[in-house]
Amino acid sequence: MKNNINIPKEKLNQAVSRGIEKGRQEKPMKIRNSSMIIKRVASVVVIGGISLGLTFPVVVQAFPNIESAIIDFVESVLPKSYSNKLKHESKKNNIVISDGKAIVTLENSTLDNYQFIANMIIESDFFKQYEESDLEHNLYANLEVSIGDNKNIVGWGAHIRKIDDNKASLVVTADVGDIKLEDNVDVYIKLQGLEIQSNEWKSNDIKELKGNWDFSFKTDKVESIKRINIKDEIELDGKTMTLESIEVTPLASYIKLTADENISDKWVFASYKIVDNNGKAYRNAQIDGHTDEKAWNFTIAIYDDLSNIESLKITPYTDEQSIPSKIHGQDIIKMTTTMDEGSEVEDIIVSRPVEKRDLNVDAKPAHKYEGEKISYNLNIDKEKKFYTIDELIGKSINTGDGTSVTIKDITVNDKNTTIMLKVNGDYNVLSQVVLFDEDMRDIYSGIYVTHKGKWPSNSHWNNAKDTHYASGLATFIIDKIDVNKKYKLAVPIQKEINLNSGHTMNINLK
Known part of the structure; x- marks a missing residue:
């Protein structure tokens, strides 16, 4: 179990300033401006990211723990192929745009015939009003990406992550689409602002930093193998x-x-x-x-x-890959828990009344849901063995259909608990995790239930902060837990799909 590291912000700011002087994070997808495209499906892989820390060597030397945290995050949200390319010297851009509101540095970029990716550093006092551990709000970047021509806006995805009191990192990814590219490609990124936005869909609680940080540069396309x-x-x-x-x-x-x-x-x-x-x-x-x-x-x-x-x-x-279940008239999905290999497994239902913690303060009070339940359908070992946090780290859970997840880390701070999982195989239903203590009390990242056809209004639904199937890692934030207790982790089961052999297409690679 890891504890968060506090870094003296005044020293960090001094180091960053010296580095600059020396060297001188999901908004809606943008649709490519083309009459040929009438419908778009999953046009961008939404990949999170953080800068590699290459622009400010003084910071790395003064605070090596920052470098470690940044690299860990990069590798947690990007495929290794992308993160390795971004680390390469030939992919450095190091373009800095500064105004009175923010200093934005485009550090690295790379692309092939299909996808473009870049990482950026943003420094601004705007971030002081946002905490990364805040479950009620999310941080967004508003931007446009053009490839080949500044009028050729492509579909993009972005993830921004605050890493210090006044500093955040941003990874931008875009689909190249059907554009025919030369070896040396013109790229345009227009960063138009940042937002701190409430997770509540009906809320207008938005804080904005508007500006025009426009980058125009060339990137060499990697050659196809x-x-x-x-x-x-x-x-x-x-x-x-x-x-x-x-x-x-x-x-x-x-x-x-x-x-x-x-x-x-x-x-x-x-x-x-x-x-x-x-x-x-x-x-x-x-x-x-x-x-x-x-x-x-x-x-x-x-x-x-x-x-x-x-x-x-x-x-x-x-076919849907999760296993649906209906308990007390509510729609849920079946889950499985941490257990020792070879354990005898049983199928159980765990239910409890709706509580205040399940609802936002402005929502319908919990007592108005009298008689309604929060329920889980679990595969669990008959022994019901629970584990300390340190025992859970490194443990794998068989999630069905030849897939599994491994618990890479569990971090507890004074506000909440962060759980990082490694996905093994083509596991595609990881959208909820639940920790159960020895009393089977749940601490969850999302509720798969309906109350008379309506979802509960709760911020916990948004706690799946980062789920990146490209890297095979997923991060969830749940309420703070008691580190002295023992727990079981539950994740969704992925059912085996009955594939139609007549629908199979073949690729010979040799």
Whole structure:
């Protein structure tokens, strides 16, 4: 278990200032401005990030713990291929724009034929009014990204993370789409402001820092390792989907698919099971989905190393992967808990009355939900063995369908508890975690229940701060726990999907 490290902010500010003198974080996605695109599906992988700390060597030397924390965070939210490229000397930009409101440094950037990514440092007193551990508010960046031409706005995602009293880091990622790129690419990033916004959907509580921090620069495109044309067709409800090609780059492997323009929406929003010749299933992300005058075009990204893989099978499916359950008339999903290997497992239901902690102060008081319950359907060992926090760290949970999660870290500070998990396999339903103490009292990151058809109004629903399937790591924030107690961690179960073999497309990589 780790404790948070307090860094003297006045010393940090001095070090940052010397470094600058010496060297002199989900808003809605932006849609590419093209009449060819009439619909967009998961156009950007929402990747979080933090700067690599390369611009301010004085800070790193004075406070090596900052460097460690920054690098840990980078590696927790980016695929290794991306974070490794950003560390490379050739990817440095080190462009600084300063006004009276903020100093913004574009540190590094890289791209291939499909995706662009950059990391930035932002310094401003605006951040003093925001705490990263604040569960009631989130921090956002408003920006635009253009690739190849400053009028060619592309779909983007961004994550911003406060790392000191007046300092934050921002990673920007964008889909290149169908743009044909030269080896040296013009990139434009227009950072138009920052927001601290309430998590409550009906709230207008927003604090803003507006400005114009516009970056114009060139980035060298990484060379593709190989591209294989395939043309393998399948039929989906009478319509055709074609596996066009796979392209492998130093950043990721990209599978290109096309489909009849009038294919059913359920296949437009399909999931994909991707399995190699050794039976390993891969996490994947649909980074692009758009129509042109002929057909739907999809791009699926895999961030694992495929260099020693002979073949892949890719199968689209539309089934839900979580296991639904209904308890006390409420919709929930089935979960499983930490237990020793070989334990005898039983299926139990845990229920309790709705409490004040489940609701925001402005919402309906808990006593108005009299007779209603917060419930969980759990797989648990009959022994019901609980663990200290230190015992939980490093423990793995079998989550079904050949997947698992490993507890990498649990950190407790004076306000809350942060849980970091490593995802193993193509586990795709990790959107809630719950800690149960020895009295089976729950400390949760989200409630999968409905109250007479309505979700409870609670800030805990937003505690899944960072879930990044590209890196295979997920971070959750829950209420502060008693470190002297023992606990079990519960996560959702992923059911095995009955795939239609007639829907499988094949890729030969050798």
